[in-house]
Amino acid sequence: MMADHYWTLKRKIGQMVMCGFHGTEPSDDIARLIRDEHIGGVIYFRRNLRDAAQARRLSTQLQQLAGGKVQLLIAIDQEGGMVNRIDNGVTIMPGAMALGAARNAAFARQTACAAGEELKRLGINMNFAPCLDVNNNPANPVIGVRSYGENPQLVGELGSAAAMGYQEAGVAATVKHFPGHGDTGEDSHLALPLVPHGRERLERVELAPFRQAIAAGVDAIMTAHVMFPAFEPERVPCTLSGKVLTELLRRQLGFTGVVVTDCLEMGAIADHFGVAEGAVRAVEAGADLILVSHRIERQQAALAALLRAVEQGRIPERRIDESVTRILAMKRRRGLLGGGGVPAASDVPAAEAALRLAETVSERSVTLVKEAGRLPLDAGKPVFVVWPEVRVGTEVDEVIPQTETLSFWLQRLGYTVREERIGVNTMKWEADYLLQESLGYEQVVVLTYNAEASPQQVRLVKKLEARGISLIVASVRIPYDLNAFPHIGTYIACYENRPSAMRALASVLAGRIQAVGKLPVTIRPAYPYGWSWNG
Incomplete structure (x- = not known):
């Protein structure tokens, strides 16, 4: 496919970039990026979505801009619980830590599948969820309840089940934030965190859930803008490290799917390396899909920097071909190559059933x-x-x-x-x-x-x-x-x-039900992981 005349260098690089935009209709900026730069994906935030009907219209409009040969990845952070980009007209499923308290992998898969089916109806075909971060640091300012808990086995079991639930619904799952953002005391949106542990501990705790998800067949993995000296001695975050993305993730863990960066406009990258240089270094490190979520000038700068890096020989074109091949393989699995478009509105289970499921899981949490x-x-x-x-x-x-x-x-x-x-x-x-x-x-x-x-x-x-x-x-x-x-x-x-x-x-x-959830984290020694007053 890379030899096809359709696949100019500019088109291939466009496939590797996902952008966000402002407004509830396609902006001039995003329309230009889709038509002229051939970007491969769009990410939705709350600023883009009013309700389910509007979201569906927006997805249809964006796919029409893309043409039909290769459809857009349309992504969202719909984690459930406390992180949802749309809540009007969809079911808000319990979040990861509530599922961790309920202790049931079937619930994780069922809630993800139900949420995925609703997303698919809205034309959203990629979810940046679930989090496989092991939240063993109570002071973590950014993960917390987005994690299933502090136990790597529980996080891996529930996270893998959720990933398979999304993919069962036809939505690409993206486990994050590799190799783990759970034991940080800083928010990578604002700073450049560091996890100081040795390799043995990281293998046993942080990496264990990702191994499970890779074995289960997850479509994509999102990188963490976090420094791990045990894996990368230079002061660079994992997103920009070939030792992490290529040596560790690809070669040692055997991941063959799509590696997507966390947003390069976050402070950990933008403030320390710059978005354009960050995009080039991420691709050099082994990332396939570059996420630039907010500002048009930074999005254009990233695209231009990648094109220039290939033309000047800094990045071999075969490296671009490897990423585009992986992205297109994922799009093919999710029905995004040729025709298709947004699924029919009737292709979704009854909202009542999804709501009952959410209520059942919440009662158990x-x-x-x-x-x-x-x-x-x-x-x-x-x-x-x-x-x-x-x-x-x-x-x-x-x-x-x-x-x-x-x-x-x-x-x-x-x-x-x-x-x-x-x-x-x-x-x-x-x-x-x-x-x-x-x-x-x-x-x-x-x-x-x-x-x-x-x-x-x-x-x-x-x-x-x-x-x-x-x-x-x-x-x-x-x-x-x-x-x-x-x-x-x-x-x-x-x-x-x-x-x-x-x-x-x-x-x-009111005494109508008994609280049966079990702590998925240790609050203090008297109330450890697995604790419940009711036994």
Whole structure:
């Protein structure tokens, strides 16, 4: 195929670049990149997607721009739980750590397959999920509940099952972030993290899940912008390291699929190497698909730098041919070579079935960590609920307006509830207001969100506990919140605040179901991996 006159050098390099854009219609910039630069893929963010019908139209428009011979990869980060680029008109499946608490590989495969079928209906054919990062660092600012947990075997089992679920639905799965972003204390969106461990430990922990996914036949692997001195002695992230991408991933682990970079506009690359030079070095290292998600000038610079590198002999054209061959093989498996287009709208299971699945998994994930005789809530007394809101979004903290909060579900179960919303990074005056407004309530439920990074959340919990009321704390993101107030009497880990999780929590608080989830991470020695108050 590489000898075909259709495959000019420019077309081949275009296939190796995936770009993002702004707006809910094809922008002039993305249209030009597709038509003139022949880029091989587009990535969606929340900025591109209003609802399912609009997403489907957008995918159709983009594929029409690409013509028909080689369709676009249309990718998304739809991890479930707390990271979803679209939530209107699709089912929000439980995230990785909730699945880790439920301890069921069949659930991981089923939820991924159901989510994949919905994505396919929207014309989305590649998912940058699941995360195979082993989250054994409680201070990790970017992975956390996106990981299945701290146990490599559990992460590998559930992650491989999820990857196969997406691919069963016809969507290319992308496991990430190779060789592992779980034991970092910095966010590679902002910095250049380093994992200092020796090779033996990395083989046993970080690499083990990726070995399982490779053996299962995953389509793609995304690189981490993280330094691993045990694999690469130079101060370069794995995305730019031939020792990692070619020697380790290709030759030692035997991966023959597509290697896609994490976005080169992240600080770890853009601030230290530059996007254009980063693109060239990533291809030299062994990457196949270069991701540049945001700015047109950087996207054009990456394309131009790759073309120039080949024309000037820095990158042999056969190296380009190797990557394009792998990309086209994946596109062929996913039905993206010749014709096809966006699947018919009817080619998706009933949304009701997907929702029931999400609710079942959420019910199995809620984990009772501590209990001091405060469950169930007394239906004869009013309940004061504190709901934390994300008000400033990031790549991994999305602002999603939510009506089906805990109070919504408690009211459906017959409780009288007053709910007060605060910012995740609440101010002292907000905490003081809540302390005042909650006076007179004998039952208070505080939902916490990454509390250790929010002093006022911690202060609020401690002052409420000092009142001697029936206080229940439930974390709705990382379960490590308990370490900020270790003497709290009743503590529940939910791993996310999405509707199915809050429905399950309400059922536990009301005594309708028992919390049967098991901790997928160690909170502290008294509450280790696998712990549940209910045994």
